[in-house]
Amino acid sequence: MSDTTHIQLAHGGGGQLTTELIEQVILPALGGPQQAGALTDSAVLTSPGKRLALTTDSYVVHPLEFPGGDIGTLAICGTVNDLAVAGARPTAMTMALIISEGLDISLLKRIVESAGRTAAEVGVAVVTGDTKVVPGGALDGMMINTAGLGEVLDGANLGFNQVSTGDSVVLSGPLGEHGLAVMARRKGLRFSSDLLSDCASLSEPAAALVEALGGDLHFMRDPTRGGLAATLADLAEGSAHDIEIDEASIPVNPTALGAAEILGLDLLTVANEGKLVAVVAAEASDQAVEVLRKYQVARQAARIGHITGPAETGQPPLVEMITSIGGRRIVQMPYGEELPRIC
Amino acid sequence: MTRAVDTEIRRQCDRIDRLCRQVLESSGSAGPIQIMEVCGTHTMCIARSGLAGLLPDDLKLISGPGCPVCVTDQSYIDRAMHLALECKQRPIVATYGDMVRVPGSGGSLGEARAAGARVEVVYSADQAVELALDRGDTEVVFLAVGFETTAPGAAMAVLRARRENVPNFSLMTAQKFILPAMEALLSQDDVRIDGFLCPGHVSVILGWKAYEQIAEKYARPCVVAGFDAPQVLAAVEAILAQLVSGRAEATSVYPSVAAEGNRRAMELLDEVFVTSEASWRGLGVIPESGMELREAFGRFDAAVRFDLPDFPSREIPGCRCGDVICGRLHPTGCGLFGKQCTPRRAVGPCMVSSEGACAAAYKYGLHDRGPMQ
Numbered sequence: 001m002s003d004t005t006h007i008q009l010a011h012g013g014g015g016q017l018t019t020e021l022i023e024q025v026i027l028p029a030l031g032g033p034q035q036a037g038a039l040t041d042s043a044v045l046t047s048p049g050k051r052l053a054l055t056t057d058s059y060v061v062h063p064l065e066f067p068g069g070d071i072g073t074l075a076i077c078g079t080v081n082d083l084a085v086a087g088a089r090p091t092a093m094t095m096a097l098i099i100s101e102g103l104d105i106s107l108l109k110r111i112v113e114s115a116g117r118t119a120a121e122v123g124v125a126v127v128t129g130d131t132k133v134v135p136g137g138a139l140d141g142m143m144i145n146t147a148g149l150g151e152v153l154d155g156a157n158l159g160f161n162q163v164s165t166g167d168s169v170v171l172s173g174p175l176g177e178h179g180l181a182v183m184a185r186r187k188g189l190r191f192s193s194d195l196l197s198d199c200a201s202l203s204e205p206a207a208a209l210v211e212a213l214g215g216d217l218h219f220m221r222d223p224t225r226g227g228l229a230a231t232l233a234d235l236a237e238g239s240a241h242d243i244e245i246d247e248a249s250i251p252v253n254p255t256a257l258g259a260a261e262i263l264g265l266d267l268l269t270v271a272n273e274g275k276l277v278a279v280v281a282a283e284a285s286d287q288a289v290e291v292l293r294k295y296q297v298a299r300q301a302a303r304i305g306h307i308t309g310p311a312e313t314g315q316p317p318l319v320e321m322i323t324s325i326g327g328r329r330i331v332q333m334p335y336g337e338e339l340p341r342i343c
Numbered sequence: 344m345t346r347a348v349d350t351e352i353r354r355q356c357d358r359i360d361r362l363c364r365q366v367l368e369s370s371g372s373a374g375p376i377q378i379m380e381v382c383g384t385h386t387m388c389i390a391r392s393g394l395a396g397l398l399p400d401d402l403k404l405i406s407g408p409g410c411p412v413c414v415t416d417q418s419y420i421d422r423a424m425h426l427a428l429e430c431k432q433r434p435i436v437a438t439y440g441d442m443v444r445v446p447g448s449g450g451s452l453g454e455a456r457a458a459g460a461r462v463e464v465v466y467s468a469d470q471a472v473e474l475a476l477d478r479g480d481t482e483v484v485f486l487a488v489g490f491e492t493t494a495p496g497a498a499m500a501v502l503r504a505r506r507e508n509v510p511n512f513s514l515m516t517a518q519k520f521i522l523p524a525m526e527a528l529l530s531q532d533d534v535r536i537d538g539f540l541c542p543g544h545v546s547v548i549l550g551w552k553a554y555e556q557i558a559e560k561y562a563r564p565c566v567v568a569g570f571d572a573p574q575v576l577a578a579v580e581a582i583l584a585q586l587v588s589g590r591a592e593a594t595s596v597y598p599s600v601a602a603e604g605n606r607r608a609m610e611l612l613d614e615v616f617v618t619s620e621a622s623w624r625g626l627g628v629i630p631e632s633g634m635e636l637r638e639a640f641g642r643f644d645a646a647v648r649f650d651l652p653d654f655p656s657r658e659i660p661g662c663r664c665g666d667v668i669c670g671r672l673h674p675t676g677c678g679l680f681g682k683q684c685t686p687r688r689a690v691g692p693c694m695v696s697s698e699g700a701c702a703a704a705y706k707y708g709l710h711d712r713g714p715m716q
Contacts, residue, residue, distance in 0.1 A: 187466050187470075188470075189466065261570075264384075264387070264697045264698065265697075266391065266706075321393075322393075323391070323392045323393040323394075323572075324349070324392070325349050325352045325392050325393070325394065325397070325572045325573075326349055326352060326353070326393075326397065327392050327393020327394050327395070327396050327397050327572075328393045328396055329390065329391065329392075329393040329707040329708060330706070330707055330708030332705075332706050332707075332708075
């Protein structure tokens, strides 16, 4: 290992090189072999006899390292956040690395170390994993697949069916930082001030919301790909209710706004990796904002809108926005890749 | 949560309302007054801010030919597809992102890419030169589309390629001038245009005085505005004020735009390009509205280098993008709108472009903007 600087196909062969890669590069970063089952195929977990949440996700991002994070942090936070918005505290995770032949091992090392650091901060154990190497050109650097297991907190009763007329919609902070930071790095664009990905764990603020609001917390989602627009469109569709949001109340990062304007993108449709949307009973909305603001990642939390009522019979549920100048427009489910404009 | 409309915006709208009534009373004409926003970025700003709903019913803002993707003729897309798929040199086609999804007769560049063609999205012409330098052994062709805004960048890329002797860089140009298109629109007798909301970016290059010829010759107020709602409203107000007093002048409410524009940029255009006729979707061939590479830069002309054939200018069956671009039809008036033609599967370019009138209407629900004739 010490004399190889790049991943070879053999690193995925399951032999000595694989063992070396796991023992020398991956395990030290993720907390060492003392982690239960780290070198076996499955982690056996003691079932606590409670409601469990299980999630899986795959991470593909180019570049692998971007301002404010990397694919390692992203994989941990993304998995933890999927559990968090289900009202669960993460207990264990799996992590499978699919690596391209030729990847710089020092880069891999930085990535798994950053994953390990993030996991430790969040308090989730990466208990089992897998490593595959594919021929160069088959993929762009590396991909990560994870599964996450969490324990659903007492009092959490979340879902589309809990959403009802008059509920408030709360957002934890400004939009678009992740998507724009990655896009800017990818295309070598520079803005007046640094734009960092918001990639962060929502485990703590989400758990705090569950604990503080109990039955008044009706739904949570992290608006990742597709941004707030996709999350709200899903929420409207899933709950069969119309939603109205107020543009002026949405927290804004001025650099992200400027970048979006330059690229002709709508901040509402750009990806986030550390934001939370919560639907809460109207009377609990001030409390929800107050609880969220205690956390650094949600210090700009705000009530941004409300559930106006059940969708009209025969009509698709509608998300409308009162614009900052007092006009109205529709917020649509984005249609895939947003393309930067010409001029 | 029905928020009060911003006080200053409310005042602007009240003034516009009053002016609008004065114009209709003094001219004795039936409404609505129609102001054309020439630029796609204005179209998007108007849609995204929900501004149209704040204006009086007797005033319509209609979208014009200022979306570079939308006015690009079908034949150009077909030629680019030919370049990407048929040329034996297998060049990399470097393009602005907006162009990737525009369907030609035989599919889009995005589909060509999925089929193995080399299509790369760049954010500037200069990035395409970088790409050529980076892939020394592969031809890189930049799709140079857009107006006076993007043309200086394309010109600088060509000059750089000559200076640094980049052998594998060329342009397929469809750069256009906006003024001839505005004139062409005014010569149609089936569209009512009472004034022009002139583009901010293009005018930074052209200067606002450039619109004087149109204002005087056709007696239409031309006002340049920047890209937020207060700017758009200020320009609308200025246009109406001119109409009330029977004036037709070129002015600007956008502080970034100088009267004379950017002379250096105009000189660059003149150095690299020669004025030619050009095909516009919806408007047909307009004399002296296009830019072609000067002979001295012939080796950077992809059409010459790859011996590209001409493709016929074809309309897509059922697609009314041409009428939308000319202000004849509101997007929702097209039979394909929201049915066969959505941003996911666009039939015409106005639905593809992030600045297209159809995409704006679809995305932001501008059902109340109402058509013209």
